Amino acid sequence: MRAALFVTCLVDLMRPRIGFAALELLEAAGCEVVVPATQTCCGQPAWNSGDHCAAVTLAKKVIAEFEGYDYVVAPSGSCADHIRNEYPKILAAEPEWLARAVTLSGQVFELTDFLVNVVKLERVPGHFAGSVTYHDSCTGLRSLGIKAQPRALLAQLPGVELKEMRAAEDCCGFGGAFSIKFGAVSAAIAERKCNNAVATEADAIVGGDLGCLLNIEGKLRRLGDDRTPVLHIAEVLTAK
Amino acid sequence: MESRSRQFKANTLAALSNPGLQQNMRQAKGKFVDKRAKSIRELDDFDGTRTAAAAIRNRVLDNLDLWLEKFEASASARGATVLWAKDADEICRHVVDIARRHEVKKTVKSKSMLSEEAGLNLALEAAGIQPVETDLGEYILQINNNEAPSHIIAPVVHKSLDEVADLFEKVHGTPRKTEITALTREAREVLRSHFLTADMGISGGNFLVAETGSVALVTNEGNGRMVTTLPRVHVVITGIEKVIPTLEDLSTLMRLLPRSATGQSISNYVSVLTGTQAAGDLDGPEHLYYILVDNGRADLIGSEFQDMLRCIRCGACMNHCPVYQTIGGHAYGWVYPGPMGAVLTPLYTGLENALDLPHAATLCNQCGVVCPVKIPLPELLRKLREKQVERGLRPQGERRAFKFWARLAASPTLYALAAWFGVRYLKQLAGGRKTITSFSLVPEWMLGRDFPAPEGKTFRELYAERGEKK
Amino acid sequence: MTTRDDILGRVRARLNRTDANAATGRIAIDTLLVARPQGPRPQVDPEKSALVARLIEKSLAQSSTVDRVATLAEAPAAVAKYLRDNSLPLQAVIWPQMGQLDWLAAGVAVAARGAVDADLVGITGCFCAIAETGTLMLCGAPDAPASVSLLPETHIAIVPASRIVPGMEDGFALARAELGQLPRAINFISGPSRTGDIEQTIVLGAHGPYRVHLILLEGQ
Known part of the structure; x- marks a missing residue:
C-alpha cells in the first residue's frame, strides 16, 4: 500500500520531527511511504483569506503532486480537511480538475484517522510514560470527526494516562490569520485553553494540529510555564 | 442604528x-452552553x-x-x-x-x-x-x-x-x-x-x-x-x-x-x-x-448568502463562539453580534462598513454545528472575505503578504529558498531559547504570546539529507 | 412604484420568476398547505394514562404545580383548598365559561369577566394541554379572555384529562377541527412567567403569573 505523506508547510518549517514521526507511524503500519519532494502548502491560508485565485493554483499543485497514490496522509486535520472537503468547492468551475479533486478527496486522511480506521494500526512504536491532556482541534473534530482516533492510539501506550481537560473541544483561538489579525482576542482565547489544560496537571499537552499547538505553546510560555511540553500526537506515539 | x-x-x-x-x-458562557446541551x-x-x-x-x-x-x-x-x-x-x-x-x-x-x-x-x-x-x-x-x-x-x-x-x-x-x-x-x-x-x-x-x-x-x-x-x-x-x-x-x-x-x-x-x-x-x-x-x-435571495436568511435568531451561534465569549456583543458595533452578526452586519450595512467582522472568527465551526437551521456560518464568513478581496477592500500590506506566500508556495524552488533562510533566521532570533519573545513581523501574535522557535532546518532539507545518507 | 412592488419585484427578479413558474409555485404552495407535513417528533405515548403522567411530570419541570380530582364538579373545592394552602385570597377573576360551577359552595368569590390589574387570582379552563412539554393551550374567546391567565399573580387552570394531546401539532389539529378558523389569540403557557435577563439567573414572575396551578380532571 503506497501512502504519500503530506507533511504540511507548518510542520516542514517549524517541527520537522513531527513529519518524521508521521513517517515512522505510517511505516509501522506497513505502508510504503512516499514524500513528494516538491510539496509546499495546501493553500488553506489563501482560501480562508478570500483569495480564490491563489487557492485554485495551490489546489491544482497539490492534486498534481499527490494523485495516483493509494492514500494521502497529513499530520493535520485542518490541512486534510482542506484537501478533502474544500478542493472540490475550490475547483467546482473546472470539471476536469473537479473530477481529479473528488478522486483525491476520497484518498486523503488525517494521520490518526488513517492509522485507526484505514490501516488499523494495533501497536504504535513509541514508549511514552506520563500523563497527557488532549486538545481537540476544531477542523479535525467538527469536519472529519477526529475525536476517538487519537485517544484510541494513546491507549495503546501502556505508560500513558489521559487526563481530559474541561472544554477540550473548545477552540484554542488560533484560527490561522485570525491569530495575527486579532492577536489580543486570539491570545485571550488561548489563555482559557491553557488554563484548562494546565488544570489537569498532565505532564504534556497533546494535539493533532501544529497551528493550535504553536498557539498553545506560545501562550503557555508567555504565561511563564517553561516546563510543560506541547506535543503533536505523532511525537507521543513515536517517543523513544 | x-x-x-x-x-x-x-x-x-x-x-x-x-x-x-x-x-x-x-459566567454566561457556561450557563448557555450547558443548558442547551x-x-x-x-x-x-x-x-x-x-x-x-x-x-x-x-x-x-x-x-x-x-x-x-x-x-x-x-x-x-x-x-x-x-x-x-x-x-x-x-x-x-x-x-x-x-x-x-x-x-x-x-x-x-x-x-x-x-x-x-x-x-x-x-x-x-x-x-x-x-x-x-x-x-x-x-x-x-x-x-x-x-x-x-x-x-x-x-x-x-x-x-x-x-x-x-x-x-x-x-x-x-x-x-x-x-x-x-x-x-x-x-x-x-x-x-x-x-x-x-x-x-x-x-x-x-x-x-x-x-x-x-x-x-x-x-x-x-x-x-x-x-x-x-x-x-x-x-x-x-x-x-x-x-x-x-x-x-x-x-x-x-x-x-x-x-x-x-x-x-x-x-x-x-x-x-x-x-x-x-x-x-x-x-x-x-x-x-x-x-x-x-x-x-x-x-437582495440576499438567490445569492450565495441566501442561507443566512434561514436564521431564527436563537443566539446559539454567539453563545458558543469563542470570539463572542471573549469580547461580548457590543464590540461588533451594530445590532447583531457573534457569528450571525458578523455575516449580517456587512450584508445589511455595507461590506466596507464592517471589514473586520468576517475576519473576526477562527472558523472553528462551533457555530455551524449548533445552528438549529444548519446555516454554514464559517463558509459564509469565508465568502464575505472573498467578496472583500474581489472588491479590493483588503489592506495593501495584507494582500501583498498573502500574494507573496501564495507565490512562494506555488514554486517549490522559491519556497525552499525562502524556507531555508526563514527558519534559520527565526532560530537565530530565538537565540537558543524555546521561544522568540520579540518578533516585529507579527506584532499581533506577540501581543499576548511568545512565538515558538523552529527547529532550524526544514523537513524537506532533513528528509533529503537522510536520503543522501542512505 | 410602491415599496411592496419594489421589494417583491426584487425578490421575483432574483428568483427568475415567470408567469409560468409562479403558477406552478402557487399550486405547490396550496398542495403543501393541504398536506401540512410534520417534522420528526419525540415519542410521546398517546395512551391516556401515559399522557396524564407525562403532562404532570413536564408541568412540574416547568415549575407549575398540579392537583388531581375526578370531575369538574370537584374543581371549585380543589381551587379553594389550593388558595387556602397558599394563603391566597379566596377571590378570583374567572373565564365566563367556567362561571357556572358552584363556586359559592366552595367559598370562592369569582367574577366572570376579563382581568384587571387588581385581580390576584385568575381561573381558566384550557382548550387542550400538551403532554410533550407540559404546556397549556388556551384559545381566546368572548367567554375565555386572554387577560385572565396573564394579569393575576396566580393562574389556576382546569384541565380535563381527555383534552391532553401528545404534541403541539395535535393541539393545532384539534383547533382546526373544532374551531374552524383560529381564534385571535392562542396562548401556549408552560409554567409561571420568568426571566433570566439578569446574570442568566432564572426568576419566576416577570410580567405574568408567579404561580401556575393545574387542576387535572382525571374522569373527564
Whole structure:
C-alpha cells in the first residue's frame, strides 16, 4: 500500500520531527511511504483569506503532486480537511480538475484517522510514560470527526494516562490569520485553553494540529510555564 | 442604528481590558452552553429536526415572493393591515404614522431586533410618542441612556447584578436592592402601569404563518402577551424572511428555538396571534398592522448568502463562539453580534462598513454545528472575505503578504529558498531559547504570546539529507 | 412604484420568476398547505394514562404545580383548598365559561369577566394541554379572555384529562377541527412567567403569573 505523506508547510518549517514521526507511524503500519519532494502548502491560508485565485493554483499543485497514490496522509486535520472537503468547492468551475479533486478527496486522511480506521494500526512504536491532556482541534473534530482516533492510539501506550481537560473541544483561538489579525482576542482565547489544560496537571499537552499547538505553546510560555511540553500526537506515539 | 463596526478592533481591546465584562461573559458562557446541551438530549432526533427545520426555511426562501403574497392574503383576510418597509426610515415613518392615526401617546414594546435596526425609539421620541421597552433586559438598557443590547436574546448579558442594582436605585429613586427577585419585582411594578396605560403595542415576530396569517411570538416574561393583549393597537415589525408555511412547521421550529436559545424545552409563552379583536372579545387590539421589512434582505435571495436568511435568531451561534465569549456583543458595533452578526452586519450595512467582522472568527465551526437551521456560518464568513478581496477592500500590506506566500508556495524552488533562510533566521532570533519573545513581523501574535522557535532546518532539507545518507 | 412592488419585484427578479413558474409555485404552495407535513417528533405515548403522567411530570419541570380530582364538579373545592394552602385570597377573576360551577359552595368569590390589574387570582379552563412539554393551550374567546391567565399573580387552570394531546401539532389539529378558523389569540403557557435577563439567573414572575396551578380532571 503506497501512502504519500503530506507533511504540511507548518510542520516542514517549524517541527520537522513531527513529519518524521508521521513517517515512522505510517511505516509501522506497513505502508510504503512516499514524500513528494516538491510539496509546499495546501493553500488553506489563501482560501480562508478570500483569495480564490491563489487557492485554485495551490489546489491544482497539490492534486498534481499527490494523485495516483493509494492514500494521502497529513499530520493535520485542518490541512486534510482542506484537501478533502474544500478542493472540490475550490475547483467546482473546472470539471476536469473537479473530477481529479473528488478522486483525491476520497484518498486523503488525517494521520490518526488513517492509522485507526484505514490501516488499523494495533501497536504504535513509541514508549511514552506520563500523563497527557488532549486538545481537540476544531477542523479535525467538527469536519472529519477526529475525536476517538487519537485517544484510541494513546491507549495503546501502556505508560500513558489521559487526563481530559474541561472544554477540550473548545477552540484554542488560533484560527490561522485570525491569530495575527486579532492577536489580543486570539491570545485571550488561548489563555482559557491553557488554563484548562494546565488544570489537569498532565505532564504534556497533546494535539493533532501544529497551528493550535504553536498557539498553545506560545501562550503557555508567555504565561511563564517553561516546563510543560506541547506535543503533536505523532511525537507521543513515536517517543523513544 | 448607527454602526460602530468600523471600530471593531478598538472595541475588542476595550472589551478585553474591561474586567467586569470579562467576568460577566465567563459566567454566561457556561450557563448557555450547558443548558442547551442538556435540553437537546430530550429530542430523539435532534439532527433530523434540524434538517427538517432547514428545509422548512428553504422552502419559503426559494419562493419567497409567493409565500409573502400568501401570508399577506391570509393576514388581510383576518383584518390585519400589511405594510412594507424598504429601510429603517420607512419602518419609523410607518410606526409614527400609525401612532398618529390612532392618537397614540405611549407605546409598549416587546423585544424586536428590527426596531433596533430601525432606531425606532429615537424616532418615536422625536415624534412625541413615548416608547417603553418591556423586556426586562431591554428595559434596563433603555433606562441606561438607550444603551445598545449586546446579545439578541439576552440583551444585558454584559451587565452584572450590581450594575443593575445601581441603575435601578438611581433611575427609580428606590432603596438599593441586591436580590434579582426584588429587582425583577420592581421592574414588574414599574412596567405594569405602562402596560395598563399604553395605547399601542409594538412587537417583533418570531414567525409569520402563511397558512393562517398569524404571527408567532415567543417570550418567557409575558411582556409579549401584555403588549399584544392590552393596547388598542398592535404593530408587528418583522423581516420578510420570517414567513413559514404552516402551524406544523411552527411546531417543528418550536422544538429547536427555545432549546437552542436558552436551553428550555419550550418557552413560557408561545402566542399565535391572528387578526384583530373579534365580536364579543373582551381583550385584544382593535387594529393590527404588520410591517414587513426588507432592509437588505431581498437582495440576499438567490445569492450565495441566501442561507443566512434561514436564521431564527436563537443566539446559539454567539453563545458558543469563542470570539463572542471573549469580547461580548457590543464590540461588533451594530445590532447583531457573534457569528450571525458578523455575516449580517456587512450584508445589511455595507461590506466596507464592517471589514473586520468576517475576519473576526477562527472558523472553528462551533457555530455551524449548533445552528438549529444548519446555516454554514464559517463558509459564509469565508465568502464575505472573498467578496472583500474581489472588491479590493483588503489592506495593501495584507494582500501583498498573502500574494507573496501564495507565490512562494506555488514554486517549490522559491519556497525552499525562502524556507531555508526563514527558519534559520527565526532560530537565530530565538537565540537558543524555546521561544522568540520579540518578533516585529507579527506584532499581533506577540501581543499576548511568545512565538515558538523552529527547529532550524526544514523537513524537506532533513528528509533529503537522510536520503543522501542512505 | 410602491415599496411592496419594489421589494417583491426584487425578490421575483432574483428568483427568475415567470408567469409560468409562479403558477406552478402557487399550486405547490396550496398542495403543501393541504398536506401540512410534520417534522420528526419525540415519542410521546398517546395512551391516556401515559399522557396524564407525562403532562404532570413536564408541568412540574416547568415549575407549575398540579392537583388531581375526578370531575369538574370537584374543581371549585380543589381551587379553594389550593388558595387556602397558599394563603391566597379566596377571590378570583374567572373565564365566563367556567362561571357556572358552584363556586359559592366552595367559598370562592369569582367574577366572570376579563382581568384587571387588581385581580390576584385568575381561573381558566384550557382548550387542550400538551403532554410533550407540559404546556397549556388556551384559545381566546368572548367567554375565555386572554387577560385572565396573564394579569393575576396566580393562574389556576382546569384541565380535563381527555383534552391532553401528545404534541403541539395535535393541539393545532384539534383547533382546526373544532374551531374552524383560529381564534385571535392562542396562548401556549408552560409554567409561571420568568426571566433570566439578569446574570442568566432564572426568576419566576416577570410580567405574568408567579404561580401556575393545574387542576387535572382525571374522569373527564
